[in-house]
Amino acid sequence: MLRYMLKRLMSLVLSLAVASVVIFAVIEVAPGDPASFMLGVNAQPDTLAALRAELGLDTSKAQRYVNWIGGMLRGDFGTSYTYRTPVSQMIADRLWVSLPLALYALILSTLIAFPAGIYAAARRGKPGDLAVMGATQLGIAVPNFWFAMMLVLIFAINLRWFNAGGFAGWEDGFGPGLKSLTLPAIALALPQAAILARVMRSSLLDILGEDFMRTARAKGLNPRQALWRHGVRNALIPVLTIIGLQFSFLLAGSIIIEQVFYLPGLGRLVFQAISARDLIVVESVVMLLVFAVITVNFLVDLAYAAVDPRLRGRT
């Protein structure tokens, strides 16, 4: 297990290194000089030079890359070109919206998908199964931001149960903040739940065909007991992988959903940064997202190997 972990850890570090080079290189090709963008067309050459020096733009590309990565490792993401505040602070503030939103959606999607998938698998081919499968087919086809708009129309505009947008903040306790994240989380969760329910169903159907399920029945368990004690537990392994992968999709998906609800999360930050050509912010947010995806995948791999020892031999 230790050798497997070390090997995976090395490939994690390598992936992150290559990803950072790619992101840095792409941002580097961006036309225009941030300093002249900030100061406008009438800037004096010496002011421009001073600002370029202050932003560290007068050094070589390699040096800038080393500075960027070195800073990131110490938690220093640089200074925003437009706001002149530390990027790390801006990102940390926004993470308090985006991260709870993604987690909230992940929990909701699991809570919906598990019962639905188990129900469908237990009633394979019957009307209940067909209804669940039909609903998931529809759930996969619905764009989450459109679904979000429909939620706003029904629950915010017509029924007035929720605010149509904005974020209440965490200062007044858990309740108001959670409430303003509820509609966004439902919108994010439902399409993911549809996918997860299908995975749960097919994984459980595979297990139900195994010999040990017949043995469980033969030793006297009724279908329900056999399903829960031996079926669901074993079916969870592939499902957990998908949940891990979904987290990164939810984090990326929250970028779009934040636009619908005017939530001050990472998504708003990155779109504001794009329109202001605040490339250092874009660079850092993208790196953070990619870091999250790669790290979650790594953790899923490790969890998988811990559960299923056969996988450790493979790479």
Add this chain to the structure above:
Amino acid sequence: MTRNLTLGAALSSLVLLAALISFVWTPYDHTSLDIPNKLQSPNGQHWFGTDHFGRDMLSMIMVGARTSIAVALVAVGIGMALGVPLGLTAAARKGSWLDEMIMRGNDLVFAFPSLVIAILITAVFGAGAINAIIAIGIFNIPVFARITRGAALSLWEREFILAARVSGKGAARISAEHILPNVANLLIVQGTIQFSLGILAEAGLSYVGLGAQPPTPSWGRMLADAQTMVSFAPHLALIPGLAIIVTVLGLNLLGDGLRDWLDPRIRVARV
């Protein structure tokens, strides 16, 4: 199930037909403004109503279908054109450094969701339909590479491949002449699924302003425009949304149907 295939093919061809017809005819000019008739609900003159500039929604949906289909189709094309050869190469050289490099490269691209790629490209080159195509296309490459490699690996173990090797054919020729035709079905099914995912991704990107720019109509943009008016003109949001759902649902059903239909094992089981 042939029911899936029929329904999926019907829905998909409906959308395709609407897009094709829009090249020669739309009920109204989708760019002509008619302010006195703005925000009309669906009625006899305007089947899908009009938007806040009085533009005919049906015409915009028809032209918007063009954008969606074009972006998704080209993105699938990019994914296949680059991903399939990579997958074939990796399978032919299984275990070599080339295989390892291709697969690790795949993993790396997977870490960049198409939205993130689109953000990067837009930050550098500005927004546009081309960038959406590239972003979705890049994300499709590892999908096709992986599925091709997986299917090809098991084919390489088969006797008919051994026979081809004995007859003196090289790895490249075997890949093209024997492996590729045998993974084609799988690629068609996956292509349909990626096509539907591409439609969704394009809608999302143009919704946040990273896709097709005005005046090119796109379903995602129509939804973005509708957002502030959804309380008094819900049809502005409902209709583009339903257009996306019908298209994606149609393609997904078509993909499922094709998989069942093209897979002989399932066909035998059904008989």
